Amino acid sequence: MNLAFDVLLGIALLLCAAGVFYSRDLFRAVVMFIAFGLLLALVWVRLDAPDLALAEAAIGAGLTGVLMIDAVAHLSAKNAHHQGAQFDQTGARPQLWSRILPVFSAVIIFILLLGAIWWRPDAPVSLPDLVAESLPESGVEHPITAVLLNFRSYDTLLEIAVLLVAVVVAMALKPDTSEPEAGNSKDPILHGLSARLVPPMLVVGVYILWAGSYMPGGAFQGGAILAAALVFLKLAGFGIERLADSLLRIGLALGFIVFLTVATSVMIGGRPFLTYPESVAGELIFFIEAMLTFSIGLILFSLFSQAPPPVAPTSSLQGEQDER
Amino acid sequence: MSANLWFALVGAGLIALAAFTFFVQTHLLRRIFAFNIMGSGVFLIMVGMAQHLRQTDPVPQALVLTGIVVAVSATALALLIFRRFYALSAAVTLTQDNDTLGDSYEQEPRQ
Numbered sequence: 261m262n263l264a265f266d267v268l269l270g271i272a273l274l275l276c277a278a279g280v281f282y283s284r285d286l287f288r289a290v291v292m293f294i295a296f297g298l299l300l301a302l303v304w305v306r307l308d309a310p311d312l313a314l315a316e317a318a319i320g321a322g323l324t325g326v327l328m329i330d331a332v333a334h335l336s337a338k339n340a341h342h343q344g345a346q347f348d349q350t351g352a353r354p355q356l357w358s359r360i361l362p363v364f365s366a367v368i369i370f371i372l373l374l375g376a377i378w379w380r381p382d383a384p385v386s387l388p389d390l391v392a393e394s395l396p397e398s399g400v401e402h403p404i405t406a407v408l409l410n411f412r413s414y415d416t417l418l419e420i421a422v423l424l425v426a427v428v429v430a431m432a433l434k435p436d437t438s439e440p441e442a443g444n445s446k447d448p449i450l451h452g453l454s455a456r457l458v459p460p461m462l463v464v465g466v467y468i469l470w471a472g473s474y475m476p477g478g479a480f481q482g483g484a485i486l487a488a489a490l491v492f493l494k495l496a497g498f499g500i501e502r503l504a505d506s507l508l509r510i511g512l513a514l515g516f517i518v519f520l521t522v523a524t525s526v527m528i529g530g531r532p533f534l535t536y537p538e539s540v541a542g543e544l545i546f547f548i549e550a551m552l553t554f555s556i557g558l559i560l561f562s563l564f565s566q567a568p569p570p571v572a573p574t575s576s577l578q579g580e581q582d583e584r
Numbered sequence: 585m586s587a588n589l590w591f592a593l594v595g596a597g598l599i600a601l602a603a604f605t606f607f608v609q610t611h612l613l614r615r616i617f618a619f620n621i622m623g624s625g626v627f628l629i630m631v632g633m634a635q636h637l638r639q640t641d642p643v644p645q646a647l648v649l650t651g652i653v654v655a656v657s658a659t660a661l662a663l664l665i666f667r668r669f670y671a672l673s674a675a676v677t678l679t680q681d682n683d684t685l686g687d688s689y690e691q692e693p694r695q
Contacts, residue, residue, distance in 0.1 A: 266587045270594035277598055280617050281605040293617060300624055303594075306587050307631055308640045315652045324620065324656050331613065331663045335670065362607035370600035373629070377592050380633055387634075387643040407646035419650045426657040430664050435671070480653050556653070563660035567667060 266306060273299050286335065290328045297321025310476040311404050314468070318484035323560055326491055330567055399541025401474040408478065409545045413534050417523060420516045420552060423559045427512055430566040447496065454496040461489040469553045473542065479549040483556025490561035508558060515555025519548050588636040595628030610677040612669070616662045623655045 276299060279292035297320040304313035391403050391411065398406035408416050465485035472478030493500050522544055523534045531537065536544045602622035606615055627648045634644040670676060 262587070266590055270590055273594055274597050274601065277601055277621050280621060281601065281609065281614060286611075286613060289614070289617060293620075296621065296624075300628075303591055303628065304631075307591060307635065309631060309645045309648075312627075312631070312645055312648055312652070315649055319652055319656045320624070324659055327656075327660050327663055328613075328617075331667060334667055335613070335676065362604050365607060366600045366604035369603050370596055373596035373599060374593070377589070377596060377629065377633055383634075383638075386638070388639050388641045391642050403642035404646045404649065407642050408649065412643070412646060415647065415650050419654055422654055423657045426661045429661060433664055433668050435668070478649075480649055560656065560660075563657060563664070567664060 269299060269303055269306065273303065286332045287329075290325060290332055293328060294321050294325040297325065311478065311481070314476060314481040315484065318481055318488065319560075322488060323484060323491075323564070327564060327567075330564070334567075397538055397541070399536065399538070399543075399545050400472075402472060402476065402478075404476070405472045405478050405545070405549075409548060410536065410541065413523070416552075417516075417519050417534065420519060420555065423556065424513060424516050427559045427562045427566070430563055434566050450496045454492045454498075458489045458492055461485055461492070465489065465553070465557070469549060472549060473546060479552040480556060482553040484560060486553060486557025487560035487564075490557065491564055494561070494565055508562065511558045512555060512562060515548075515552040518551040522548055586636060588632045590632075592629045592632030592636065595625040595632060598622070598625030598628065612666050612676055612678065613663075616659060616666065619662070620655060620659055623651065627651055 273296065276292050276296040280289050280296060283289045283292060297316060300320060301313045301317040304310070304316055388403075391407060394411070395401070395403060395406055398410040400406050400410070465482045468477040468485060469479060469482035470477075472482070490500065522536075526535060526537065527533055529537065599622050602618040602625065605618040606622075609615060609618070630644045630651075631641075631648055634641045
C-alpha cells in the first residue's frame with residue numbers, strides 16, 4: 261500500500277516537473293510548480309522529514325509560487341505571444357546535432373547519478389547516533405534544531421548572511437521610482453480577509469518558532485509564515501513597507517547581527533567561536549531563533565516587495581483593469 | 585526497494601529532466617524554474633541516500649532546510665534580475681540569434 265503510494269507520488273512529481281517545463285502557457289507552468297512544491301512536501305513526510313515538509317509547503321510552494329506568479333503577471337499582457345514553450349527550433353529547421361546533444365547530455369547525467377546512488381560509499385560514522393549522543397548538551401530537544409543552531413550553526417550563520425546579501429542586491433536593483441505604485445488596489449474583500457487572517461498567521465508563526473525547540477518547527481518555517489502574512493498585507497493594499505522604511509532596514513540585518521554578536525561574545529569567556537555555554541544554550545538558541553524568524557520574515561517579504569512595479573499601463577493585469 | 589532509495593532515484597530523474605530543459609528552453613523564466621526543480625532533485629538525493637537502509641538522519645535534513653531557504657532567496661534574486669533585464673530590453677531570452685535580439689532592442693526601453 262505504502263509502496264504503491266510512493267511510486268505514484270514519485271511519478272506525479274516527475275509529471276509535474278515536466279508540466280512546469282513544457283506546458284504551453286507560463287501561468288500554467290507556475291500553477292504546476294506550486295503543485296510540484298506541495299507534492300514534494302508530501303514526499304518529505306514520506307521520508308520522515310516533517311520539518312522539510314513544513315518548509316517546502318510554506319517556502320517552496322507558497323512563497324516561490326507568489327514570486328513566480330508576480331513575475332509572470334509582469335510579463336503576461338505585454339508579451340502574450342512570447343509565452344508558449346520556446347524551443348530553439350521554433351523558427352528554422354533545427355540542426356540534428358542541436359537536438360541530439362541535449363538528450364545525450366541529460367541521459368549521461370542521469371546515468372552518472374544512478375551510478376553515484378548505486379555505488380555509494382559506506383558512511384564512516386553514523387551521524388544520527390552522534391547527534392542523539394550529544395543532544396542533551398545542545399540545549400534543545402529537537403535534533404534538527406540542534407543541528408541547525410548548535411552543531412552546524414556555521415551553516416545557519418552563513419545562510420542568514422546569504423539572505424541578507426540577496427536582499428541588499430534586490431534593493432540595489434530596484435529602479436528609482438518615487439511615484440506610488442499602481443498595483444496598490446483597495447480590494448475590500450482582500451482587505452477584510454487579510455485583516456482577519458493576519459493575526460492567526462502571526463500566532464501560528466510564533467507557535468512554530470516556539471515548537472521548534474522540542475518538535476518539528478523552527479525559525480525558517482516561522483519566518484516563512486511571517487513573510488506570507490506580510491505579503492498578504494501588501495497585496496491587500498496596506499503600504500507597510502513605506503510606513504517604516506528605516507525600521508525595515510534594521511530588521512533585515514537584526515538576525516545576522518544578533519547571531520554574530522552571540523557567536524563572537526562567547527569568545528570573551530575563552531570558548532571557541534559559535535559554541536554556547538551549556539547552562540544557557542537553550543535560552544541563547546531560542547533568542548537567536550526569535551531574531552532569525554523576524555529577519556527571515558522581513559527578508560523574504562522584501563524580496564517580494566522590492567520587485568519593480570509595473571511601469572507601462574499595459575504591463576500588468578492590474579493596469580488592464582484600471583483602464584476599463 | 586525502500587522509499588528512501590526510490591525518492592533518491594526520482595531526484596536523479598528530476599535533475600536530468602531539469603538539465604535537459606536548461607539546454608533546450610531559451611525562455612529565461614523556464615530556466616529559472618528548471619534551476620529550482622534541479623535544486624529539489626538534489627535535496628531528494630541528499631536526504632534519500634543518507635537515510636537509505638539507515639535510520640532517519642537529522643543532519644542532511646537540517647542541511648536541506650538551509651538549502652530550501654537559500655534556494656528561495658536565489659530564485660527571488662534571479663526573478664528580480666530577470667524583471668530588470670526585461671524592463672530594459674523587453675526580451676525574455678538570451679539567444680545570440682541576430683534577428684530576435686535585433687527585434688527586441690529596437691523597441692523603446694520601458695522606463
